[in-house]
Structures are given as C-alpha cells and as structure tokens.
Amino acid sequence: MEISKLTEDVKKDSFKMASLSIESRNAALACISEALKAGANTLFAANNRDFADAEKNGIAGPLLKRLRFDQYKLDEVISGIDSLIGLPDPLFNVLLARQLDAGLVLNKVTCPIGVIGVIFESRPDALVQIATLCLKSGNCCILKGGSEAANTNRALFEIISKAAFLAGVPQGFITLLETRSDIDELLKCDKTIDLLIPRGSNAFVQYIMAHSRIPVMGHADGICHVYVDETADRTMATKIILDSKVQYVAACNTLETLLVHQKAAEGLLPVLKARLDEAHVQIKGCPRTQAVIACTPALPEDFDTEYLDYILSIKIVDGLSEAITHINTHGSHHTDSIISKDPRAVELFMLLVDSAGVYHNCSTRFADGYRYGFGAEVGISTGKLHARGPVGLDGLVTYKYKLFGEGQIVADYASGQKSFHFKDL
Amino acid sequence: MEISKLTEDVKKDSFKMASLSIESRNAALACISEALKAGANTLFAANNRDFADAEKNGIAGPLLKRLRFDQYKLDEVISGIDSLIGLPDPLFNVLLARQLDAGLVLNKVTCPIGVIGVIFESRPDALVQIATLCLKSGNCCILKGGSEAANTNRALFEIISKAAFLAGVPQGFITLLETRSDIDELLKCDKTIDLLIPRGSNAFVQYIMAHSRIPVMGHADGICHVYVDETADRTMATKIILDSKVQYVAACNTLETLLVHQKAAEGLLPVLKARLDEAHVQIKGCPRTQAVIACTPALPEDFDTEYLDYILSIKIVDGLSEAITHINTHGSHHTDSIISKDPRAVELFMLLVDSAGVYHNCSTRFADGYRYGFGAEVGISTGKLHARGPVGLDGLVTYKYKLFGEGQIVADYASGQKSFHFKDL
Numbered sequence: 036m037e038i039s040k041l042t043e044d045v046k047k048d049s050f051k052m053a054s055l056s057i058e059s060r061n062a063a064l065a066c067i068s069e070a071l072k073a074g075a076n077t078l079f080a081a082n083n084r085d086f087a088d089a090e091k092n093g094i095a096g097p098l099l100k101r102l103r104f105d106q107y108k109l110d111e112v113i114s115g116i117d118s119l120i121g122l123p124d125p126l127f128n129v130l131l132a133r134q135l136d137a138g139l140v141l142n143k144v145t146c147p148i149g150v151i152g153v154i155f156e157s158r159p160d161a162l163v164q165i166a167t168l169c170l171k172s173g174n175c176c177i178l179k180g181g182s183e184a185a186n187t188n189r190a191l192f193e194i195i196s197k198a199a200f201l202a203g204v205p206q207g208f209i210t211l212l213e214t215r216s217d218i219d220e221l222l223k224c225d226k227t228i229d230l231l232i233p234r235g236s237n238a239f240v241q242y243i244m245a246h247s248r249i250p251v252m253g254h255a256d257g258i259c260h261v262y263v264d265e266t267a268d269r270t271m272a273t274k275i276i277l278d279s280k281v282q283y284v285a286a287c288n289t290l291e292t293l294l295v296h297q298k299a300a301e302g303l304l305p306v307l308k309a310r311l312d313e314a315h316v317q318i319k320g321c322p323r324t325q326a327v328i329a330c331t332p333a334l335p336e337d338f339d340t341e342y343l344d345y346i347l348s349i350k351i352v353d354g355l356s357e358a359i360t361h362i363n364t365h366g367s368h369h370t371d372s373i374i375s376k377d378p379r380a381v382e383l384f385m386l387l388v389d390s391a392g393v394y395h396n397c398s399t400r401f402a403d404g405y406r407y408g409f410g411a412e413v414g415i416s417t418g419k420l421h422a423r424g425p426v427g428l429d430g431l432v433t434y435k436y437k438l439f440g441e442g443q444i445v446a447d448y449a450s451g452q453k454s455f456h457f458k459d460l
Numbered sequence: 461m462e463i464s465k466l467t468e469d470v471k472k473d474s475f476k477m478a479s480l481s482i483e484s485r486n487a488a489l490a491c492i493s494e495a496l497k498a499g500a501n502t503l504f505a506a507n508n509r510d511f512a513d514a515e516k517n518g519i520a521g522p523l524l525k526r527l528r529f530d531q532y533k534l535d536e537v538i539s540g541i542d543s544l545i546g547l548p549d550p551l552f553n554v555l556l557a558r559q560l561d562a563g564l565v566l567n568k569v570t571c572p573i574g575v576i577g578v579i580f581e582s583r584p585d586a587l588v589q590i591a592t593l594c595l596k597s598g599n600c601c602i603l604k605g606g607s608e609a610a611n612t613n614r615a616l617f618e619i620i621s622k623a624a625f626l627a628g629v630p631q632g633f634i635t636l637l638e639t640r641s642d643i644d645e646l647l648k649c650d651k652t653i654d655l656l657i658p659r660g661s662n663a664f665v666q667y668i669m670a671h672s673r674i675p676v677m678g679h680a681d682g683i684c685h686v687y688v689d690e691t692a693d694r695t696m697a698t699k700i701i702l703d704s705k706v707q708y709v710a711a712c713n714t715l716e717t718l719l720v721h722q723k724a725a726e727g728l729l730p731v732l733k734a735r736l737d738e739a740h741v742q743i744k745g746c747p748r749t750q751a752v753i754a755c756t757p758a759l760p761e762d763f764d765t766e767y768l769d770y771i772l773s774i775k776i777v778d779g780l781s782e783a784i785t786h787i788n789t790h791g792s793h794h795t796d797s798i799i800s801k802d803p804r805a806v807e808l809f810m811l812l813v814d815s816a817g818v819y820h821n822c823s824t825r826f827a828d829g830y831r832y833g834f835g836a837e838v839g840i841s842t843g844k845l846h847a848r849g850p851v852g853l854d855g856l857v858t859y860k861y862k863l864f865g866e867g868q869i870v871a872d873y874a875s876g877q878k879s880f881h882f883k884d885l
Contacts (some may be wrong), residue, residue: 050812053814054808054811054814133832139822139826141833148844174788183722244673252845255678271867277869278869278870278871282874294860359475371718382480384477384480385862387475389574391860391861391862392860392863393861394862394864394865395862395863396866397864397869400869400870401870406870406873407558407566407878408566408882419849420675420845422845423861424860433844433848435816435817435818435847435848435849436827437810437819437820438820438826439822441821441822442693443701443823444707444822444823445823445825445826449708
C-alpha cells in the first residue's frame with residue numbers, strides 16, 4: 036500500500052485510539068506482555084538470524100551487543116510493560132477547570148498527540164518501549180527500525196500488533212515500515228502525521244528536519260558539559276567526570292567538554308589525567324590546560340564536537356560566568372552538570388544554563404527516562420517547545436480546551452450586556 | 461546594526477531575563493503602566509499621524525478602526541497590565557519533585573522560552589499585550605508591527621523600553637524592527653531565536669513556516685464549524701450560528717462551515733436563512749441543503765475555505781459520525797462547536813473532534829485569551845506540541861529538569877551496586 040494512503044487509514048484509527056478507556060489500554064498492554072512471553076522462542080530465533088547476518092557482515096562489538104534480544108532483554112521489556120500498566124493514565128486529566136460565567140465552563144483536558152512516526156536504531160527492545168508508551172498514551176505509532184534488526188523487529192511487531200488487535204485496539208495503532216524509501220514517503224505526510232521522533236546520528240536527524248514539515252521531537256547533538264567550580268570536592272569531581280565520560284561512551288548524555296575553574300585546575304587536572312589515561316581517554320586541552328598537563332591541543336571546533344568516543348575536550352575558565360556563557364554558546368541544551376560546594380554558584384548555574392537538564396554534583400549520564408522514574412522514554416528532547424529532556428508518557432500527550440455552555444454568544448459580552456465572572460473550579 | 465548581531469545580543473540578555481525575580485518583573489510592569497499614562501499625548505499624536513496617512517491611502521473602515529489608539533484603547537491596555545501584575549508567576553514553578561535515590565533529587569521547573577519573535581498586524585494595542593506578556597514570563601521579544609501603525613508602534617516601543625530599562629530590565633527585553641526586509645533576516649536566526657509567532661494572513665504564516673527553521677507557534681487557518689445535532693434547540697442554534705458567523709466576521713474563530721443533522725435540517729434551515737439574509741450572509745449549500753432552502757451551490761473547495769467574510773458553507777450530514785469525520789478532515793483544528801441536548805453525542809464530539817477548542821452549546825467566538833480568563837494572548841495555536849488554543853503566560857514558558865546530587869554516578873546503578881528508590885516529594 037502507498038505510504039500516504041496507509042497514513043490516512045492510521046489517522047482515522049487515531050481518533051478511535053483517543054477514546055479508549057484506561058482499562059482497555061491497560062488490558063491490551065497485559066495481553067502484549069503475555070504474548071511476548073509466549074512468543075519467546077519465535078523472537079529468539081528471529082534475533083539469531085539477525086545476529087548471524089550481522090556477524091557475517093562484520094558489524095562491530097558494541098553494535099552487536101545492542102542487537103541482541105535474548106531472555107534477559109525479554110524479561111526487561113516485560114517488566115517495563117508491567118510497570119507501565121501501573122503508571123497513572125496520562126489522558127483525560129483536567130489541567131484547568133474554570134467557570135467563565137454562569138453556565139459557561141472551560142476545561143483544559145489532556146488528549147493524545149495523534150499519529151507519531153518513530154525512526155529508531157538497531158536496539159530491538161526500543162520497538163517494544165515505543166509501542167507500549169504510545170499505546171498507554173492513546174497514540175498511533177508508525178515505526179521504522181534499523182535494517183540489521185529487521186527479523187527481530189518483524190517478529191516483535193507481529194506479536195504486539197496481533198495481541199493489541201485481539202484486545203480491541205484499532206488496527207492502526209501500530210505500523211512497521213521496512214525500507215529506507217518508506218521514510219522519504221513518510222516525511223511528506225504532514226497532513227496525517229503529527230510528530231516525528233528520529234533516533235539516530237546527528238546527520239540523520241538533520242536530514243529529517245530539513246526534509247519534512249512535520250514537527251520533530253528529539254535532539255540532533257548531545258554536547259554535554261561538566262563544570263568543576265573552585266570549591267568542588269576533587270575526589271567527587273574525578274569520580275563524576277569519569278562516569279560521565281566512560282560509563283557508556285556512545286550515548287548522547289556522555290560528557291564531551293570539561294570546564295575547570297582556574298583555581299581548581301592545578302589540584303584537579305594531574306590526578307584526573309592519570310585516571311583518564313587508565314581509561315584510554317585522549318585529552319584535547321586549551322592552551323591553559325596544556326600548561327598544566329600534557330595533552331593534544333584543542334582546536335576551536337573541538338568545543339563544538341560530539342565525539343561519542345574516548346576523547347575529552349578540556350578548557351580552563353576564569354569562573355562561573357565564563358563557564359555558563361561557554362555552555363550556552365557551544366552546548367546543545369541537553370544536560371550539563373556543576374560540581375561545587377558554593378550554593379550561590381550552584382543556584383546561578385542551575386538558573387542560567389539553558390539546557391533540558393542542569394545537574395549539581397552528579398553524572399550527566401543520569402539523563403534518561405528510566406533513571407528519572409518515567410518507566411521508559413521515546414527519546415530525549417533538546418527542543419524547548421512541548422517536551423524537554425527524557426520524553427515519557429507526559430510528553431506523548433497534549434490537551435484540548437472543552438467549553439460547555441447553555442447557549443452563550445459573544446455579542447452579549449462584547450456589547451457589555453453580560454460580563455465574564457471567572458472562577459476556577 | 462545587522463539583525464544576526466542584534467539577535468545575538470538579545471540572546472545574551474535573555475539569560476539575564478530568566479533570573480529576574482517576580483518582584484522585579486511586576487515592578488517593571490507597573491513602571492510601564494505609569495509611563496504609558498504619562499505618555500498619552502505623545503501616543504495619541506503619533507497615532508493621529510498614522511490615522512491621517514491611512515485615510516490618505518484609502519485604507520478601509522474595519523482596518524482603520526483597528527488602527528485607532530485613543531484614550532479608550534489606552535485605558536484598556538493599562539487595565540490589561542494591571543491584571544497581568546495580579547496573575548501568579550509562571551516561572552520557577554516546580555512541576556515535579558522526585559527523589560531518585562538517597563541524596564539524588566530531580567526537580568522539573570518552569571523557565572522562559574528565551575527569545576520570541578512576534579510579527580503582528582495593524583492593531584497597536586497588540587504590541588503592548590505581547591511585550592507585557594513576554595516581560596511577565598521572563599522572555600525577550602523582537603517585534604515587527606504593521607507599517608500602517610509605524611508611528612504609534614515606535615512611540616509605544618520607546619515608552620515601554622525606556623520604562624523597563626529604568627526599572628532594571630535588560631535592554632534586550634524588547635526590540636522593534638521596522639522594515640519588511642528585517643523579517644527575512646530574522647527568519648535565518650535559528651541559533652538565537654527560540655520561537656516565532658506570526659499573526660497575519662494565512663499566506664503570510666505559510667511563508668514564514670516555509671522560510672525558517674525556527675519553531676512557529678500560531679495558526680495558518682481558522683476553519684471553524686458548528687454542528688447542529690438532531691436534538692438541538694432550534695432557537696439556541698440560530699442564535700449561536702449568527703453570533704459565530706457575524707459577531708466579528710474577520711476573526712480566525714469565526715464560523716465558516718455549518719453542519720446540520722439530516723433530521724434537524726427542515727426545522728432549522730428556513731428560519732436560519734431568514735436571519736442570515738437579514739445579516740447579509742451569503743449561503744453556499746451542499747445538494748441536500750439546496751433541496752431545503754434557496755442558496756448558491758457549494759463547490760468541494762468551499763468546505764476547505766476560510767472566508768473571513770459574510771459567506772457561510774452549509775452541509776447536511778447523516779449524523780454525528782459524518783460530522784466528526786468532516787471536521788477532522790476539512791477543519792483546521794482551531795475551534796468547533798456542537799449544539800445538542802444528547803449527552804452521549806456531546807461526549808463523543810468533545811472527545812473525538814481533534815481541535816484545540818471543542819465547544820458545547822456556545823459560540824466559536826469564545827476562543828480568545830481574554831474570554832478564557834488568561835488576561836491576554838500572544839496568539840492562538842492550532843499546533844499540538846506545547847501550547848494549544850489561546851496562548852497566554854503558560855504558553856510562554858517551558859521547563860528544565862534540575863537534578864541535585866551528592867556525587868552519584870551512573871556506573872553504581874548500572875552495575876547493580878545501587879538501585880533507584882523513586883519517591884515523589
């Protein structure tokens with residue numbers, strides 16, 4: 036079927052999705068959970084085929100690891116679905132209830148976004164997380180996963196869509212696209228798709244944004260900073276910097292640039308360098324850093340680079356103000372952390388750094404839906420409109436204003452015959 | 461000064477704006493209110509020059525009326541500022557406070573969007589409303605008004621910017637652009653401008669969206685519907701349809717298409733036609749409508765047209781389901797109303813119509829920030845991400861996640877040495 040026709044059908048079903056009760060949505064999630072358990076052998080067999088192909092094609096170690104869908108991953112996604120069932124309903128929440136005048140009542144009520152297109156990388160468990168978050172929030176999802184995981188994704192899709200349909204969820208709830216050319220068709224469907232969530236490389240996200248009029252949620256870059264203030268505890272700083280840089284080097288919330296207060300540099304950097312050397316992290320330093328420790332000179336563009344690798348840029352700054360300006364100018368508004376014992380410096384950093392996550396005395400790696408207690412996430416948003424940071428259920432709903440009257444017309448208010456009597460209920 | 465350089469300076473000041481206390485922001489609003497009172501004669505003189513030019517250029521009656529800035533309008537904007545001062549602070553609100561583990565606390569806190577570009581039509585009082593809404597919400601605004609109101613806008617800008625600066629607000633809070641070519645330069649500044657709000661014709665809004673990567677908030681179309689259900693009270697329906705259509709014919713929340721249940725048509729349409737004739741409203745009817753009353757035949761494209769004129773499309777539908785499908789397919793997701801006495805029909809309409817405003821038994825003309833009790837609005841959004849419907853203070857803020865730790869690193873949680881203990885505070 037043509038993609039444009041297909042998305043029109045999904046759009047029609049999205050209105051049915053919007054009216055499913057929380058009981059129906061939770062029951063469908065429970066059915067999906069059961070069906071995944073029952074389909075374990077089918078899933079593992081499909082994943083083994085993907086894995087064998089990937090090995091044959093010489094795909095590298097970390098990517099192979101992400102591709103694996105085994106009993107451990109299955110248990111993880113099932114426990115994720117079970118906790119999702121336990122979360123409160125994100126729909127039908129009354130955000131505002133106001134009487135405008137006698138008999139004229141305004142409600143602001145949460146409702147699904149509609150049809151969400153998600154393009155995700157090789158990790159097949161992401162398909163389950165995204166689909167179940169969309170179901171709980173009453174959205175339809177159109178998914179395109181990485182081609183390396185094609186067999187696993189198809190097996191997951193078949194189990195989930197069948198279980199959901201048997202539980203009374205409209206067919207249009209979940210659609211799987213399988214070719215790259217489908218993506219280009221999808222990008223044109225701005226009348227039927229409400230939101231795109233691309234999860235992939237910076238270049239890929241930029242491509243999506245440049246080729247579609249559909250709103251995009253996500254992040255193109257993850258240039259995260261740690262700023263070590265004059266008053267920072269050195270041991271704590273070293274521990275947090277190491278974790279932020281090497282706990283998982285390819286993540287978007289990984290540290291790329293370390294900023295150090297000039298008075299903290301001599302105490303911190305030599306010890307830190309020893310630890311970074313052990314972890315095989317290459318240091319690119321500004322001229323002042325080079326005067327304290329041996330390192331590669333940092334080029335200006337290094338401070339605008341997301342390495343996703345065992346490389347760290349280091350810059351010594353005069354103080355808090357320079358650090359904040361550097362982060363707001365060179366950062367990507369993702370997640371930035373201050374290590375400090377000075378409450379005033381912490382307050383200013385948390386207030387003035389213009390990022391979705393601003394941290395005090397902890398690792399940038401905490402920027403994650405699971406670690407925020409959201410259960411799971413469909414992505415992390417560095418945009419400022421609507422959802423910011425890890426996007427869980429709350430980020431998958433919007434609201435509508437419902438106005439209930441008894442025949443009121445505006446002319447009576449415009450003429451002064453009647454006047455508004457606002458009263459929050 | 462070049463626009464790109466200018467917006468960089470504004471961006472720098474936006475971080476200062478984000479840290480102004482509510483006392484400073486309210487004090488600055490009070491200074492602006494006083495300065496406008498004191499500057500009345502300057503303002504009226506400037507407006508008289510615009511008015512004289514407009515008359516000379518043969519500008520039409522309704523536009524002339526919107527251009528007028530007299531004692532009545534001044535009193536209105538000043539009373540608007542006074543009520544804005546009384547509204548609660550939209551900033552620094554804690555939307556979520558959660559302990560993730562001992563000593564690791566996550567806060568989700570509202571903060572300004574940053575730099576907002578607003579391009580607005582001839583009504584000079586809009587400048588005051590937008591500027592003061594931005595000030596209260598800690599945002600910087602870059603404004604471009606209609607050229608017909610150039611003298612009035614400049615006089616308002618000078619009074620407001622001087623008063624705000626004297627009250628300690630950063631210079632970058634308000635900027636006035638005066639030429640059309642400045643707009644094209646502004647559209648390129650996607651690194652410094654966080655949001656564009658174009659208020660103008662559909663063609664103009666489409667132009668902005670096609671020529672900028674900056675997120676746009678607002679609406680391109682306002683194709684609003686009234687659906688008269690089988691059970692509707694005829695007198696109430698007629699009154700609401702008239703108000704929705706002619707109370708102010710050029711507004712975006714004006715009725716463009718009337719949908720009538722087949723069983724309500726014969727009782728309603730002849731009476732309604734008499735009233736519409738009196739109001740000089742031309743009717744374009746579907747074939748079934750033409751069988752009941754004399755009218756011009758409606759072409760298919762009429763149901764996708766925002767007339768902003770004394771013209772009404774009428775379609776007879778089989779029932780609720782066809783009405784909802786018609787609205788979701790041909791509407792612009794702005795504001796749609798059902799006239800009905802059947803609670804089940806009302807519930808389904810309010811649930812399934814995918815619009816920012818869904819109304820029961822009242823006029824579509826209520827879609828307005830003032831009428832919702834928001835004090836004022838910067839515009840009405842038909843987008844679903846972030847703000848929907850009339851956009852007041854709440855729509856001018858976003859949030860950031862603040863995470864406060866005591867040295868926590870992710871490796872301890874990833875290894876299982878520590879585990880999360882989520883607890884909402």
